[in-house]
Amino acid sequence: MSVQEIKHPLVRHKLGLMRAASVSTRSFRQLAAEVGALLTYEATKDLELEDYEIEGWCGPIQAERIKGKKFTVVPILRAGIGMLDGVLDLVPSAKISVVGLYRDEETLEPVPYFEKLAHDIEERMALIVDPMLATGGSMNATIDMLKKAGCSSIRALVLVAAPEGIAKVQAAHPDVDIYTASIDSHLNEKGYIIPGLGDAGDKIFGTK
Ligand SMILES: O=P(O)(O)OC[C@H]1O[C@H](OP(=O)(O)OP(=O)(O)O)[C@H](O)[C@@H]1O
Ligand SMILES: O=c1cc[nH]c(=O)[nH]1
Numbered sequence: 001m002s003v004q005e006i007k008h009p010l011v012r013h014k015l016g017l018m019r020a021a022s023v024s025t026r027s028f029r030q031l032a033a034e035v036g037a038l039l040t041y042e043a044t045k046d047l048e049l050e051d052y053e054i055e056g057w058c059g060p061i062q063a064e065r066i067k068g069k070k071f072t073v074v075p076i077l078r079a080g081i082g083m084l085d086g087v088l089d090l091v092p093s094a095k096i097s098v099v100g101l102y103r104d105e106e107t108l109e110p111v112p113y114f115e116k117l118a119h120d121i122e123e124r125m126a127l128i129v130d131p132m133l134a135t136g137g138s139m140n141a142t143i144d145m146l147k148k149a150g151c152s153s154i155r156a157l158v159l160v161a162a163p164e165g166i167a168k169v170q171a172a173h174p175d176v177d178i179y180t181a182s183i184d185s186h187l188n189e190k191g192y193i194i195p196g197l198g199d200a201g202d203k204i205f206g207t208k
């Protein structure tokens with residue numbers, strides 16, 4: 001398994017804007033989608049290509065296309081929805097598999113409440129999207145669901161990751177690659193990432 005912290009200047013700039021306490025709901029939502037697109041670009045860099053022939057303007061020519069695997073994008077409700085449009089900008093024909101989980105505020109354990117996966121998920125590469133990888137409980141529960149449904153090719157795209165969450169996912173699912181805009185310092189006593197983004201779901205949906 002690999003963990004890739006994307007150092008691209010656009011990613012670092014946009015994440016900086018998201019961290020400001022004064023960021024508006026509108027800006028936060030827009031930036032979450034934009035960084036989601038940039039993470040998708042990085043997470044698909046190593047996909048295999050194949051040649052095929054097309055009729056070009058000057059006659060038959062060789063072109064390239066992505067070989068084999070199709071995608072399913074897996075937003076974790078709610079906050080993952082904030083990255084979805086950006087991801088779909090780059091993989092527009094992906095099927096969407098929605099997983100609903102919230103984190104119990106006392107125990108920090110994930111509580112599942114929704115699951116609607118693409119029917120042919122075993123043939124697809126899953127791109128899980130969630131802004132926050134904190135304790136790792138929600139991510140691991142989502143990966144468990146996908147694997148139970150037969151999905152064997154899984155990548156996780158998160159805006160901010162805590163070292164504790166990365167370690168938990170690595171221990172349970174060493175085959176899953178993680179792409180993140182930042183590996184932050186640590187979790188506080190309430191399980192929030194420091195410095196992090198605060199409550200990403202509330203910021204995207206404007207609920208606090
Ligand atoms: O790594 P973990 O400790 O599991 O925490 C991360 C999860 O917490 C947040 O969701 P939240 O439970 O706040 O739900 P929401 O998206 O509906 O706000 C976040 O979007 C992740 O899904
Ligand atoms: O820092 C965190 C941790 C979990 N969920 C969030 O939205 N933020």
Ligand SMILES: [Mg+2]
Nearest residue numbers: 199200201202
């Ligand atoms: Mg939340």
